[in-house]
Amino acid sequence: MSTDLFTPIRLRNLDIPNRIWMSPMCQYSADSSGPLTGAANDWHHQHYVSRAVGGTGLVMVEATGVSPEGRISPYDLGLWNDAQADALARVVAGVREAGSVAAIQLGHAGRKAGTDTPWRGGRPLSEEEGGWRPYGPSAVPFAEGDPVPHELTHAQMEEIIDQFAASARLALRAGIQAVEIHGAHGYLISSFLSPAANRRTDEYGGSFENRARFPLAVVDAVREVWPSDLPVFFRISATDWIGTDGWTDDDTVRLAPLLAEHGVDLLDNSSGGNVPRADIPVGPGYQVPFASRVRKETGLPTAAVGLITEPAQAEKIIADGEADAVLLGRELLRDPYWARHAARELGSDVEDRPLTPPIQYGRA
Numbered sequence: 054m055s056t057d058l059f060t061p062i063r064l065r066n067l068d069i070p071n072r073i074w075m076s077p078m079c080q081y082s083a084d085s086s087g088p089l090t091g092a093a094n095d096w097h098h099q100h101y102v103s104r105a106v107g108g109t110g111l112v113m114v115e116a117t118g119v120s121p122e123g124r125i126s127p128y129d130l131g132l133w134n135d136a137q138a139d140a141l142a143r144v145v146a147g148v149r150e151a152g153s154v155a156a157i158q159l160g161h162a163g164r165k166a167g168t169d170t171p172w173r174g175g176r177p178l179s180e181e182e183g184g185w186r187p188y189g190p191s192a193v194p195f196a197e198g199d200p201v202p203h204e205l206t207h208a209q210m211e212e213i214i215d216q217f218a219a220s221a222r223l224a225l226r227a228g229i230q231a232v233e234i235h236g237a238h239g240y241l242i243s244s245f246l247s248p249a250a251n252r253r254t255d256e257y258g259g260s261f262e263n264r265a266r267f268p269l270a271v272v273d274a275v276r277e278v279w280p281s282d283l284p285v286f287f288r289i290s291a292t293d294w295i296g297t298d299g300w301t302d303d304d305t306v307r308l309a310p311l312l313a314e315h316g317v318d319l320l321d322n323s324s325g326g327n328v329p330r331a332d333i334p335v336g337p338g339y340q341v342p343f344a345s346r347v348r349k350e351t352g353l354p355t356a357a358v359g360l361i362t363e364p365a366q367a368e369k370i371i372a373d374g375e376a377d378a379v380l381l382g383r384e385l386l387r388d389p390y391w392a393r394h395a396a397r398e399l400g401s402d403v404e405d406r407p408l409t410p411p412i413q414y415g416r417a
Contacts, residue, residue: 057371058364059401061110062378064318064354066282067230069154069378071110072371073392075101076358076380077158077233077288079115081128081170085183091118091131092140101144104385105151106411108392112148113380114141114157116235119220120213123161123241126168127183132159133216138223145228151411156231158288159220159275161213163241164189164202164250188213190245190267191252196329210257210267213241218274225279232279233286234271234317238326242268243290246308247327249299265308269315276316284318286356291322291343294331302343309351319354320347321380338366345375356380364395 059071082096083089097114105112118124118131131137141157148155167184168175177200178184188209189202205213221232236242244250245267251258257266276285289308293299309320322344325333333339340359348355357376361367367379384391393410395401410417 056368056396056399056401058368058379058399059396060371064231064284067154067284069110070152071108071392072378073109073367073395074111074156074356074378074380075104075109075113075385076382077113077115077235078382078386079125079129081126081172083128083130085127089136089140091121091124091129091133092137093130093144094140097130098144098147102147102151103389105148105153107385107388107390108396109153109381109385110392111154111156111231111378113233114144114155114229116158116160116162116240117220119159119161119216122166122185122188123213123216125162125166125240126170127178128170132157132220132223132227135223138227141224141227141229149228149230154230155228156233156286157224157229158233158235159217159224160235161188161216161241163187163239163244164193164195164199165239167200188241190241190250190257193250193252195239195250204253207255210270214267214270214274217271218278221275222278231284231286232275233288233321234268234275235288236268237288237290237321237323239290239328240326242271243300243327246304247290247293247300249293249295249327261304261307265311269311272312272315272317285316286319286321287312287317288321288323290326291324291340291347293327294325294333295328299327302346305343306347306350309347309353313351313353317353319356319377320344321356321358322347322376323358336360337362338370341370341375348374348376358382364398367395368399 145155166187344355344357354377356378358380
């Protein structure tokens with residue numbers, strides 16, 4: 054039986070075998086020093102390839118820093134040199150050999166950079182501990198007591214734009230098929246968009262158009278070096294959850310057509326992250342309405358994310374036209390074979406690629 058969740062989707066000339074995609078989730082497991090700083094290792098290989106073997110249509114590699122100071126933590130993946138690209142290529146080859154599309158999220162952590170791992174509290178690290186002073190659109194710390202970020206100069210902004218382009222080139226060299234620009238969760242691009250973080254008085258602050266200027270410049274730089282037949286995604290925090298004092302879903306709907314004009318092929322809709330405390334009504338599928346609204350009001354393809362846990366729930370999101378794909382996070386941490394189990398539960402034809410079981414697992 055055919056199901057909407059297991060219907061392929063084409064973005065530009067890239068065919069993605071189903072609508073179940075892996076959300077980018079930091080593993081905080083890369084080397085933090087030495088020649089392979091920020092490079093993917095055996096942990097990343099087994100982590101990503103196992104989800105591809107599990108039938109996930111697109112596997113998104115975690116937020117990857119476009120520069121050393123662009124990482125969330127010293128233990129994050131980075132993509133600013135050839136050694137990192139070569140290490141990533143091994144992961145990408147495994148994902149693609151298993152039948153999935155290999156994607157990556159490129160980002161700069163901005164004023165939330167230089168922190169410890171979550172399981173050690175995630176606090177900002179001093180330079181003596183391996184951290185660094187962060188950058189931001191304005192000298193406004195994320196939370197009380199956090200380091201005050203350097204306000205970026207125009208020259209530094211241009212350098213970061215170039216770093217995104219250079220990182221995209223390295224991703225392509227590694228075999229990545231889709232690149233996502235991280236514009237969510239209070240990291241650098243997100244903080245430029247939100248008036249809660251962006252207090253600039255120049256052409257990059259104040260009005261909606263000014264606050265969107267730097268994010269769109271990053272999109273332009275990535276799109277310029279990315280092949281015209283492969284897609285570019287953009288992840289956004291659709292709202293800061295603090296009303297008009299921050300970024301709102303109305304702003305997201307306004308931005309979406311601009312992103313499309315600049316070459317973005319799909320908007321990945323998350324939320325929050327620009328302020329440390331917000332009243333977020335967390336519940337099953339609580340962010341799906343953002344993806345639905347953008348898709349219906351602008352025509353830009355969207356992906357939905359956030360507490361999508363059940364196959365029937367995911368199928369309904371796609372069948373009802375609320376999103377073009379669902380991005381699973383914690384569910385794929387719990388169950389690398391979620392897609393295969395969903396196919397069985399929904400009665401989909403599990404012989405459709407990429408759900409043909411590996412011959413080594415046929416006895417199961």
